[in-house]
Amino acid sequence: MHANVGDWLVIKGAKLDDASRKGEIVQLVHENGAPPFYVHWLDTDRVSLVFPGSDAHIETHRPETSAPTI
Template identity: 50%
Template sequence: MKAHVGDRLVLEAIHVGEPRRIGVITELRHADGTPPYTVRWLDTGRESMVFPGSEAHVEAPHAPHRPH
């Protein structure tokens, strides 16, 4: 997985009833765009360092948002 600052990180729910989480990547830890990423979550406004798993994907900021 590779990303750029400003891309969206989408974490799909892995358990029934859990919401998907969407955040904006605010900082890269590696110049090649590989994880981990610092992400500002849209639902809380908080930032955290994320090591995304298989439930995650990156969307460019100009890409249409994919519904769940």
């Protein structure tokens, strides 16, 4: 698993009724983007150091492209 600052870390809920957690990766520990990551969680508005497990995946941040001007 590798990430960039601005990507999203999503952790699936452990049980059927559990909500997933989503947070923005705000800082990398390693230059190559390997875990752990500092994540700003949307549900708590806190930043924590995360070692993601097998229940986590990265959603890559894609910069929005603007329409060409005429």
